[in-house]
Structures are given as structure tokens and as C-alpha cells.
Amino acid sequence: MSGETEAEIMTRVIHTGDTHLGYRQYHLPERRQDFLDAFQRVADDAVEDEVDAVVHAGDLFHDRKPELADLLGTIDVLRTLDDADVPFLAVVGNHETTRDGQWLDLFGSMGLVTRLDETPTVVGDTAFYGLDFVPRSKRDELKYEFEPHDADHSALVSHGLFEPLVPDYGNVEWDAETVLDAANVAFDAFLLGDEHSPERTEIDGCWVTYCGSTERASAGEETERGYNIVEFVDGAARLSRRGIPTREFVFVTVDLGSGEGLDRVREQVAQHELDDAVVIVSIEGEGDEVAPARVESFIAERGALTARVRDRREYAESTTDLDVSFADPDDAVEERLRGMELSATAREIDETVRASKLADSNVAGTVESRVADLVADGELEAASDAAGDRPDESGESGESGESNEPGETDEIDESANEPTAPERAETDGQASMGEFQ
Numbered sequence: 268m269s270g271e272t273e274a275e276i277m278t279r280v281i282h283t284g285d286t287h288l289g290y291r292q293y294h295l296p297e298r299r300q301d302f303l304d305a306f307q308r309v310a311d312d313a314v315e316d317e318v319d320a321v322v323h324a325g326d327l328f329h330d331r332k333p334e335l336a337d338l339l340g341t342i343d344v345l346r347t348l349d350d351a352d353v354p355f356l357a358v359v360g361n362h363e364t365t366r367d368g369q370w371l372d373l374f375g376s377m378g379l380v381t382r383l384d385e386t387p388t389v390v391g392d393t394a395f396y397g398l399d400f401v402p403r404s405k406r407d408e409l410k411y412e413f414e415p416h417d418a419d420h421s422a423l424v425s426h427g428l429f430e431p432l433v434p435d436y437g438n439v440e441w442d443a444e445t446v447l448d449a450a451n452v453a454f455d456a457f458l459l460g461d462e463h464s465p466e467r468t469e470i471d472g473c474w475v476t477y478c479g480s481t482e483r484a485s486a487g488e489e490t491e492r493g494y495n496i497v498e499f500v501d502g503a504a505r506l507s508r509r510g511i512p513t514r515e516f517v518f519v520t521v522d523l524g525s526g527e528g529l530d531r532v533r534e535q536v537a538q539h540e541l542d543d544a545v546v547i548v549s550i551e552g553e554g555d556e557v558a559p560a561r562v563e564s565f566i567a568e569r570g571a572l573t574a575r576v577r578d579r580r581e582y583a584e585s586t587t588d589l590d591v592s593f594a595d596p597d598d599a600v601e602e603r604l605r606g607m608e609l610s611a612t613a614r615e616i617d618e619t620v621r622a623s624k625l626a627d628s629n630v631a632g633t634v635e636s637r638v639a640d641l642v643a644d645g646e647l648e649a650a651s652d653a654a655g656d657r658p659d660e661s662g663e664s665g666e667s668g669e670s671n672e673p674g675e676t677d678e679i680d681e682s683a684n685e686p687t688a689p690e691r692a693e694t695d696g697q698a699s700m701g702e703f704q
């Protein structure tokens with residue numbers, strides 16, 4: 268090949284997101300390292316593959332207050348890219364949003380990150396734009412106006428739950444087609460984060476796609492983790508996927524017949540290679556009562572990193588008249604909560620109690636201080652009044668109550684909607700279910 272062939276002026280990028288750095292899943296330091304390792308893997312692939320950029324669609328961090336170790340680890344990975352002259356283009360997700368400047372800006376000032384916005388960032392022959400996560404209450408104000416570009420291709424990067432890729436879970440979500448119609452730039456690709464399973468669809472010649480998370484932020488994320496490769500060529504985007512190796516998750520579903528119990532569960536579990544794995548056991552069917560702790564200690568003896576045992580039989584009994592899915596007990600709790608017309612404050616406190624990122628011993632203190640803040644700000648009353656569709660409206664007067672505490676969210680209904688929200692897909696879900704039985 269010679270000269271300016273199409274292939275040579277093509278732009279090729281990795282589209283990744285939902286990295287959730289700093290997430291100590293199951294309260295294990297090993298899991299926190301796993302999330303960083305997955306990010307490093309994506310960066311290594313980008314360098315080896317000589318892609319033109321890594322595009323990150325939000326939720327680089329699990330929490331708005333990453334620890335120093337997480338920041339240092341992140342900088343290390345970003346340096347891998349920088350040393351190889353691979354730009355890292357990013358938007359801010361819902362998990363990491365802060366009100367007083369974003370972590371991405373810190374990395375930006377170090378020359379390691381380019382934060383995408385309404386102005387074009389041109390890489391190769393493609394203009395990249397960004398739209399950070401926007402809370403539902405502020406979406407009506409969005410104009411989707413972007414500065415024009417003169418590149419051959421363009422892509423919009425954003426973070427949120429967009430229909431039709433993510434079904435409407437009962438509240439009004441962002442609609443991808445509405446955004447693309449309203450935008451004054453005709454994008455070839457709409458690169459998204461937030462939904463942790465990879466998805467794609469085409470809307471009027473534009474690929475709309477979720478890259479999926481790079482580590483399993485919840486046990487619901489069974490399928491292989493990975494990222495998208497997006498090529499911009501001939502006036503269109505082409506998508507492909509590549510998987511990455513991550514810690515083994517072993518999913519064992521045991522269907523007990525009558526009279527069967529612990530021995531049968533052990534027998535089924537023992538058929539799997541458990542070394543260093545996260546083992547998720549689901550017990551279904553009939554049979555005897557099985558103490559989860561006994562299954563978990565059996566699994567620990569066989570070298571697993573950790574085990575979680577869910578006995579689905581007990582949920583089925585007490586909640587048969589609820590129209591919810593029990594694929595994940597935490598999803599069920601959320602569904603139930605949404606239907607209970609709790610005030611925003613009550614939901615926020617519930618969130619604090621259930622959020623795994625708070626150590627159990629901190630829950631009482633955090634709830635107490637949060638309630639104290641609300642009372643002091645007179646927000647408690649306002650929040651109760653605003654228990655309708657848009658509880659965040661009460662935030663207008665309660666702005667001063669913002670204290671960036673863990674477990675606190677800008678918009679409680681927003682995060683409560685995230686179907687794969689890792690902090691709620693955590694294992695304390697079983698305890699949470701108990702509260703409703």
C-alpha cells in the first residue's frame with residue numbers, strides 16, 4: 268500500500284469505561300488490586316496494539332473520594348499510555364462526580380488526560396466530544412450544542428443509562444435517539460459508559476455502544492469482561508470487542524431435590540477448580556436448609572479467594588406477590604424501595620446503610636451525621652415533601668449540606684437506578700433482604 272489510502276488515515280481507538288478503581292469488592296484488598304490490574308491490562312493492550320487513543324466513558328473511580336494508593340496506581344497506568352504517546356480521552360461518570368473539580372482535571376494538569384467536552388478533540392481524522400454524566404433533573408436544560416469540526420469522523424462520549432440499549436427500569440432514562448437528533452453534530456459513534464454489560468445498536472447510521480466494565484463490579488456481571496475497539500474509516504465507525512483476563516469467578520447453581528442438602532451442595536461445588544476464585548453459589552429447588560457459612564468455609568478450605576452463598580429458596584416464599592426479578596437480591600430491594608414511596612431522605616439513609624463502601628462499623632455514625640446535617644439545614648422536611656419523581660429538587664436549599672461523605676449521592680434516585688450498581692450488588696444484599704421479610 269502506498270500514499271493516502273483509506274486504511275492509513277483510519278482512526279482506531281479503544282473504548283473502555285466503568286473501571287471502578289479503588290473498589291474493595293467483598294472488602295478484599297485483592298479485589299481492589301484486580302480492578303487496577305484490569306485497567307493496566309487495557310493500557311498495555313493499547314500500547315501493544317498502537318491504537319490512536321484510549322477513550323474512557325466514565326467511572327474511572329468507584330468512589331468520588333479515591334484513596335492516595337488508588338490515585339498513584341491510576342497515575343502509573345496513565346503514564347504507561349503517556350510514555351507511548353497514546354492519548355487518554357475521558358468524561359466524568361456518576362460514581363466519581365464531585366462538585367469542586369474532577370479528578371480527571373488533576374490528571375489533565377499533569378498532561379496525562381484530556382477531558383472531553385463540547386469542543387472537538389481531534390485524533391487522526393476523528394473529532395471526539397464529551398458529555399459528562401448529567402443528573403436526571405438537569406437533563407431538560409441540555410442543548411446538545413457542540414462546536415463544529417472539520418475532521419472526517421466524529422464521536423460523542425458519555426456516561427449514563429440510555430434507552431434503547433438499557434431498558435427503562437421504571438423511571439425516565441436518557442434516550443440516545445433524542446440526544447443524537449438534538450445534537451448539531453452528526454456523530455458516527457456514541458460511546459457510552461454506565462451499563463456494565465457490553466451493548467450495541469445502530470441509530471440512523473450511528474453506532475451506539477456500551478463497552479462494559481473491565482472487572483466484575485457485581486456478581487451479576489457473569490460474562491467475560493473486555494473493551495471495544497472502534498475504527499473510524501470510510502465515513503463510518505466499525506466496532507469489535509476484545510476480552511481481557513480477569514480473576515476467575517465460579518458460578519455454581521445447585522438445584523436441590525427433596526431430602527438433599529449440604530452434602531449435595533459440597534459435591535456440586537467440588538467439581539469446580541476454585542483456586543483464588545470468587546465463588547458464587549446459588550441454591551435453588553427444594554431440599555433441606557443449608558447454612559451458607561458451612562458452604563463458605565468448605566469453599567475457603569479449597570483455596571478460593573472468597574465465597575458468597577445465596578439461598579434463593581427463602582426469597583421465593585415470602586415475596587411471591589412481588590413483581591420483581593430475583594436474579595440479584597439487591598435489584599429486588601431496589602425495585603421494592605422504589606415502590607414504597609420513601610422520601611428522598613429515607614432512601615438516602617437506606618443507601619448509606621446498604622452501601623458496601625462503608626464498613627459496617629461506620630454505618631451508624633454516617634447515618635447519624637447525615638441526619639444531623641439534614642436537620643440542621645432544614646432539608647429533612649423539604650426532602651420529605653419532594654418524595655415524588657425528582658427528590659433532587661430539594662437539593663436547591665440543601666446545597667450547604669453537601670459534605671462528600673461516602674454513601675452520599677447527589678441524586679439518590681439516579682444511582683438507585685443503576686442496574687449493575689456495584690455498591691448495591693454487593694454481598695450485604697442478603698442481609699438487606701432480611702429487612703423486608
Ligand SMILES: [Mn+2]
Pocket residue numbers: 285326360362461462
Ligand atoms: Mn459504573
